Each structure stands twice: as C-alpha cells, then as structure tokens.
Amino acid sequence: MKAIVIGGGIAGPVAAMALQKSGIESRVFEAYDGTADGVGGALSIAPNGRTALKAIDAEHVVERIGTPMAGMVMQSWTGKRLGEFGSPADLPQMLLVWRAELYRALYDEAVQRGVAFEHGKRLTQIDGGEARFADGTTAAADVIVGADGIRSTTRRLIDPAAPEPRYAGLLGFGARVTKTDGLDDTHDKMHMVFGKRAFFGYQVGRDDAGWFANLPHRAPMSAAEARRVDNAEWLRRIAEVFGDDRVPAVELIRRTDPDDLVVTGGLEDIPRVPTWHRGNVVLIGDAAHPTSPSSGQGASLAIESAVQLARCLRDLPPERAFQQYERIRRERVERIIKMAARTNSDKAAGPVGRVLRDLLMPTLMRFARPSSFAWQFDHPIDWDERVALPT
Numbered sequence: 484m485k486a487i488v489i490g491g492g493i494a495g496p497v498a499a500m501a502l503q504k505s506g507i508e509s510r511v512f513e514a515y516d517g518t519a520d521g522v523g524g525a526l527s528i529a530p531n532g533r534t535a536l537k538a539i540d541a542e543h544v545v546e547r548i549g550t551p552m553a554g555m556v557m558q559s560w561t562g563k564r565l566g567e568f569g570s571p572a573d574l575p576q577m578l579l580v581w582r583a584e585l586y587r588a589l590y591d592e593a594v595q596r597g598v599a600f601e602h603g604k605r606l607t608q609i610d611g612g613e614a615r616f617a618d619g620t621t622a623a624a625d626v627i628v629g630a631d632g633i634r635s636t637t638r639r640l641i642d643p644a645a646p647e648p649r650y651a652g653l654l655g656f657g658a659r660v661t662k663t664d665g666l667d668d669t670h671d672k673m674h675m676v677f678g679k680r681a682f683f684g685y686q687v688g689r690d691d692a693g694w695f696a697n698l699p700h701r702a703p704m705s706a707a708e709a710r711r712v713d714n715a716e717w718l719r720r721i722a723e724v725f726g727d728d729r730v731p732a733v734e735l736i737r738r739t740d741p742d743d744l745v746v747t748g749g750l751e752d753i754p755r756v757p758t759w760h761r762g763n764v765v766l767i768g769d770a771a772h773p774t775s776p777s778s779g780q781g782a783s784l785a786i787e788s789a790v791q792l793a794r795c796l797r798d799l800p801p802e803r804a805f806q807q808y809e810r811i812r813r814e815r816v817e818r819i820i821k822m823a824a825r826t827n828s829d830k831a832a833g834p835v836g837r838v839l840r841d842l843l844m845p846t847l848m849r850f851a852r853p854s855s856f857a858w859q860f861d862h863p864i865d866w867d868e869r870v871a872l873p874t
Contacts, residue, residue, distance in 0.1 A: 494768030523582025532783025549578030706748030
C-alpha cells in the first residue's frame with residue numbers, strides 16, 4: 484500500500500513516520516515552496532502527545548526542544564492565585580515548545596527516516612486515487628491523507644458543504660523574550676492571567692521567557708489582516724490593554740523586539756466536521772478536528788490522530804480502517820473542542836462576567852477533581868495491539 488500526505492506542518496510528518504512504521508510507503512506534499520522555518524509561536528505538547536510520539540519511537544524529538552511545564556497557575560488581574568492544575572504525576576510531563584522548532588525537528592526526523600517531501604504542491608483536485616496540483620503535476624496512491632490544516636483543501640474536496648472555521652472572538656499574539664534579568668523565575672510553571680481586559684500567559688526561565696496574549700476583538704480578523712498592522716504598534720496596543728494588571732505582562736511586552744512578535748490573527752475552531760473520509764481520502768489533525776489554541780491540545784491531538792490512523796491502516800482495509808479511526812477519535816476530540824470553546828468564553832468575558840469568574844474560580848478549582856482534567860492527558864496508545872472492528 485502507498486499513501487500521499489497532503490500538508491507538511493505538524494500532522495503531516497508524524498503521519499508519514501507512523502505510516503512508514505505500519506509498512507506503508509508515503510510521500511508528503513506541501514503547498515508552500517519552502518520549509519516553514521521561523522513560523523509560529525509557543526505551544527504545548529501534552530502528555531498524550533508525547534505518548535503518541537513514543538508509539539512511533541519519536542518522543543526524543545520533543546524532549547530535545549521542549550521546556551518542562553510542571554503545571555499551570557491561574558491568576559486574576561490583581562495577581563491573586565485562583566488555582567493550579569497539571570498533568571498526572573504518572574504521565575510524561577507537559578512540554579512548552581516553539582512551533583518553528585517543533586516543525587523543523589519533526590521534518591528533519593522524517594527526512595532522516597527516508598520520508599520524501601515535495602514542496603510547491605498546492606492541491607486543486609482529487610480524482611479517485613490521484614491528487615492534482617496547481618503546477619499541473621499529479622501523484623497517485625492507494626490512500627490520500629489530508630493533513631492540511633483548519634482551512635483544508637482536502638476537506639472541501641471530499642465535502643463541499645463542510646463548515647467554515649468559527650471565530651472565537653479573540654486575537655492571538657505571542658513572543659519569545661531573551662532578556663530575563665530582574666524577572667521572577669516561574670520555575671517550570673506556566674502562569675495564566677485572566678486580565679482586566681484580556682488574557683495573558685507567560686513562563687519565565689533562566690535564559691528566556693515566552694508569553695502569549697488573547698485580546699477580545701468583536702470583528703473577525705485574519706492573520707494576514709492583523710499582520711498589516713506594524714508589530715511595534717501591536718506591542719503598544721497590547722501593553723496598553725494590560726496596563727492595569729498587577730502581573731509582569733507589560734514588562735515582558737516592553738522587552739519584546741517587534742521583529743519577534745508572532746501575530747496569529749483570530750482564534751478559530753470548527754465544533755464538528757461531519758465528513759472525515761470519503762472513498763480513499765481521510766482527514767487528520769486540524770483538517771478533521773480543528774480546536775482553538777486555548778485547548779493546549781491542538782498539536783497533541785494531531786499527533787494522536789496520525790498515529791491511530793496508521794495503526795488502523797496497518798490492520799484493516801482502507802474503508803474499514805477509516806471507519807474505525809473515526810470511531811476511535813471523534814468523541815474524544817470533539818469533547819476537547821467544546822472545553823476550549825468554554826475557555827474562550829471566559830477569556831472574552833465582559834466586565835460583569837470577569838468579576839463573577841474571578842469570584843467563583845478559586846472555589847471551582849478547589850473542589851475540582853483531578854480526574855476532571857486527567858482524562859485528556861491519560862490516553863495510552865499500544866502500538867502493538869491489533870486494531871479490530873467492534874463486534
């Protein structure tokens with residue numbers, strides 16, 4: 484069996500490596516002419532993402548580039564500690580990674596394993612087992628895997644009525660800061676601040692720090708539209724938004740070089756993608772289950788799906804494999820998408836909503852059971868277990 488993977492971001496290289504381990508030869512076709520070096524901000528690799536990578540002997544890829552995140556500390560704009568949660572102690576530790584480094588590390592690992600990448604291949608049509616690209620070339624395979632993101636061309640080709648991304652009411656920004664002298668070390672904890680006017684996250688280490696901000700914004704704004712505003716102007720606006728907050732947001736923003744600011748535009752998700760597969764074509768990652776960055780699970784879920792799809796294709800004929808893959812994945816990923824949507828609502832709360840949230844959250848966090856968070860992190864994948872259809 485041979486496979487084509489459309490999209491060379493995070494899910495694509497993982498899918499190619501997982502398929503290779505399943506005995507399926509694959510090639511990755513990427514729309515952009517070159518590699519995506521230097522693109523993207525910080526993200527987390529959750530314990531379940533590391534578990535999925537371990538299943539294909541690739542956990543070392545994130546261990547080399549990741550910074551440990553032992554927990555997340557929730558704070559109000561006054562600096563008051565609202566609560567803390569982390570992944571279960573018996574699971575791999577969460578890691579903070581920079582998307583550009585994650586992308587490059589996965590890309591290099593896949594190439595080292597013999598996976599072929601072809602760039603400048605923008606998908607335009609799928610005809611049976613043949614993929615056609617804008618440059619006039621074609622490629623044929625037994626299986627076509629769409630790993631081409633939230634605005635997936637593959638998704639639209641197999642279902643022209645597929646829903647469009649939903650705007651979460653927030654704009655995303657982030658940066659890496661290399662000057663940390665005088666800043667309090669957060670000791671492998673990510674601090675999440677429900678600010679007076681917006682949401683701010685930060686983690687400070689000895690050598691560098693990372694921060695991100697989610698600013699409520701009524702009108703949708705694409706990444707391209709947001710990037711038309713000068714980075715220095717964005718930094719000025721973001722600092723103004725956090726000016727009243729008693730946390731180091733303004734100081735971290737002040738130390739940010741405008742050239743280092745990552746502008747992601749509007750946060751988006753799709754609550755439910757009705758069609759995950761048709762014929763010999765199947766979707767993974769954000770093409771199948773796009774969750775907003777607020778989940779902290781986007782990359783990890785994409786990695787999970789790539790690995791689970793490869794297991795299903797190893798043990799079942801394609802049509803049955805796609806059905807079982809969707810059966811394994813859909814309920815889990817849609818539950819996480821819903822959780823992230825609720826988080827977005829908290830981040831975009833109005834003045835009254837913010838007051839109520841800050842009053843209630845310490846109590847809610849105090850009585851929250853660890854299991855209410857643990858289920859999303861504790862997701863074992865036994866690579867050697869045979870995938871079978873339910874009886």
